[in-house]
Amino acid sequence: MDIRLDGIGHSYGDVEVLKDISLDISSGQIVCIVGPSGCGKSTLLRFLGGLERPKTGEVLQIGSPPEGSLNPLTYVFQDFALLPWRTVKGNVSLVLEGHGLRTDQSSAIIDDVLARTKLTEFADALPKQLSGGMKQRVAIARALAVNPAVMLMDEPLSALDSQTRELLMDDLVDLWSRQPFTAVYVTHNLAEAVRLGHRVVVLSRRPGKIREIVEIDKHLNAREFGDADLDAHQKHLWRLMRDEARAADAELLHA
């Protein structure tokens, strides 16, 4: 299933947030979205997942979601959004309940996703016992459990320290290599963008427009921390963003 954004525009009151965004997200690709603070990245992601409607333009699904997808458009949140009163297993099973699955079917799914995110031994732990990185892995396991067509990730790693972030990026690359998934990945961190993105979409400051789309051809597996060509991409992205970010920063002060 592909997703097409067709001339998306939106404003909150007098504030124009997004303007004329058109973009194709093809299946099996990770599309990273970067842009200065307040340019409407989270808003765009809410449109993609149907949590909010844009004023102009449309979000289109092209083709049908994969067989057995329980929730084609699935979020991974920055703050994990785990239910603190449910165990790791319980948090995953939450999203399987109400779909009429048999117990053995859902426990097979739970076992599978916990194994894929290396959480099998923590199945019965409560969120309060887990570190930030583990919590986000639970959230990723939960997202995988519904077999999504597209994962919508809003700064999934920015609540984590930089070492944990590296480890989780490796995990995400691993997951993707074993079973490619489609994702829209919003981030502030350009290193994450060049590490995980097949395409990196740079938005301008508010109102957010597409400034440039950078394609990174290198295979995800072949990308390493500190690769020279990735660095070059990152520098290029930073040059694109620097002036926008500075202007956006100054704008907030005058608002």
Place this chain on the structure above:
Amino acid sequence: MLNKNSNGSGVQKETQGRSVTFRGGGFSPKPRRWIGPVVFLFLIVIAEWGTRAGWISALTMPRPSDVFVTFQQLYESGLLAKHLGPSLSRLVVGAAIGVSIGIGVGVLIGLFSYIRSGMVPLIAAIFPIPKIALLPLFVIWFGIGEGSKYALIAFGTFTPTVVATYGAVDNVDRSLIRMGQSFGLSWWSIVRKIVLPGAMPGILSGLRISLAIAIILLVAAEMLGAEYGIGAYILEAGSLYDLERLFAGVVILSLLGVIVSTLIGLIERYMLDWRS
């Protein structure tokens, strides 16, 4: 200032050093199990000593040991069970009605704009009414029998439960609800699996207050037409100025309060062990 002494000519360098003054700590009470009973025991011993030594006159306060003897007689004569039975059933039925309607209405207020706008002023209007004042009204509505007693206790527990519940629902993390919606959970599943468990801490602490109020209202409810009941027992003793029996009755109510509070504590420990 800084430069003056930096070349070491004036002040001699201190090599000994003082340890930094500690100014942290405090502000986090921890349970000290034995303190509670010790306070009770201390007060009882003082009262016993005072009444025996005579510096507390027998008219102002009954002797604790006499109260204990009265209590023992009450127990041995089988009257205790006779009084406790009806009281407990009034308490349980009345509080169960009040608390469950209270939680229901509180959740509705927490979830729906129109119900909130309509009900919050209404609740604010009925909260401060002393429910005892309405007892005659309840007697007319529900009769002199058990009905009016249930109604009084239910009404008294209802308002604090509503206020605690909608406050608790307001405090449920909205990001968890968004998460539920983003996974396509039904409205009812979100209420059942996210809103209610998330509001449970607030509801339980509201329950402490509601149930204490229920015990207070028990005495009021038994003012009219109750032959048996702790409240009836206390009121009868009061009208005869029989301080021993009055205190024996009051002690029973206090014990009831302690038991209820302990039970809620246990439920909290069991149900809310997910809190960090």
